[in-house]
Amino acid sequence: NAGVTQTPKFRVLKTGQSMTLLCAQDMNHEYMYWYRQDPGMGLRLIHYSVGEGTTAKGEVPDGYNVSRLKKQNFLLGLESAAPSQTSVYFCASSAGLAGYLYEQYFGPGTRLTVT
Amino acid sequence: RKEVEQDPGPFNVPEGATVAFNCTYSNSASQSFFWYRQDCRKEPKLLMSVYSSGNEDGRFTAQLNRASQYISLLIRDSKLSDSATYLCVVIGGHNQGGKLIFGQGTELSVKP
Numbered sequence: 001n002a003g004v005t006q007t008p009k010f011r012v013l014k015t016g017q018s019m020t021l022l023c024a025q026d027m028n029h030e031y032m033y034w035y036r037q038d039p040g041m042g043l044r045l046i047h048y049s050v051g052e053g054t055t056a057k058g059e060v061p062d063g064y065n066v067s068r069l070k071k072q073n074f075l076l077g078l079e080s081a082a083p084s085q086t087s088v089y090f091c092a093s094s095a096g097l098a099g100y101l102y103e104q105y106f107g108p109g110t111r112l113t114v115t
Numbered sequence: 116r117k118e119v120e121q122d123p124g125p126f127n128v129p130e131g132a133t134v135a136f137n138c139t140y141s142n143s144a145s146q147s148f149f150w151y152r153q154d155c156r157k158e159p160k161l162l163m164s165v166y167s168s169g170n171e172d173g174r175f176t177a178q179l180n181r182a183s184q185y186i187s188l189l190i191r192d193s194k195l196s197d198s199a200t201y202l203c204v205v206i207g208g209h210n211q212g213g214k215l216i217f218g219q220g221t222e223l224s225v226k227p
Contacts, residue, residue: 033215042119042202042217043159058214090158104215106158 002026004107006091012113013081021076021110023091031094032074033058033104034066036087043090049074050097081114088112116141118216121203125222132193136221138186138203145216147206148179150188152199153220159202162188193225 007022023032030051035043035058045058049068063085065077074093078085089110096102121138128134140148148165163170165177165186176189186203203218 035217040219042219043215044217045214048214103161106160108158109156 004091004093004105006089006107006110008110009108010111012115013078014115015082017081018077018079019081019112020078021089021091021112023074023076023093023107024072025074025091025093025105026072027093027095027105028071029093029095029105030071031096031102032068033092033094034064034074034076035090035092036060036085037090037109038087046076046089081112083114086112086114117219118142119203119205119218121201121218121221123221124200125224127224127226128193129226130193130195132225133189133191134193134223135190136188136201136203136223138188138218140184140186140203140205140216142205143181143184145184145205148177148186149204149206149215150175150177150186151202151204151217153202154199159217162201190223193223195225195227198223198225 004025033048034046037043044060047066049055052071055066067075091107092104094102094104119140150162151159152162153159165179169178174191178187200220200222202220205216
């Protein structure tokens with residue numbers, strides 16, 4: 001049982017390049033989330049999904065797109081990377097809407113640098 | 116004003132010390148409260164939920180004060196392994212879709 005995995009672990013992009021981050025979970029969770037973490041800012045929600053085929057915007061969605069074609073996977077895309085998107089990206093999943101009954105489980109993170 | 120604000124760190128304490136972290140939240144409609152722990156360059160992990168009546172888990176005690184909108188975490192008899200960043204997390208009210216809102220974290224360093 002791997003939990004939540006993220007691919008890749010590290011990436012360096014040039015400004016304007018595109019890439020896709022993959023998140024996979026094997027816990028049959030309905031809810032999946034993408035966060036970014038910057039120094040002094042805490043984690044901020046980018047996009048989330050409440051089930052296969054659905055996505056919704058979080059706090060900082062601009063410059064990102066997501067897709068949830070399969071229940072176990074949640075993809076985060078950067079169409080034209082900018083230096084402001086240099087960050088650590090965490091994916092998370094939960095069985096239901098986060099609360100006392102539904103802990104969010106996080107992946108190990110992807111460290112992205114945009115030069 | 117940030118929705119969730121934590122004590123600025125870092126906290127440097129000797130082994131065996133008692134240390135307390137505070138966190139304030141701005142939305143009175145917030146539903147649920149948690150403390151997460153994040154080790155250096157790793158993912159956050161749930162440390163404990165925070166209940167209205169206060170709750171304890173071994174050396175860790177969490178308190179919630181809804182009237183003053185703050186949450187606290189007390190660590191007794193600090194161990195070297197407690198060194199980490201502690202994140203205060205609040206679940207927003209219904210108008211925020213029940214999403215997790217994170218504080219910026221408070222770093223704790225426990226020294227021998």
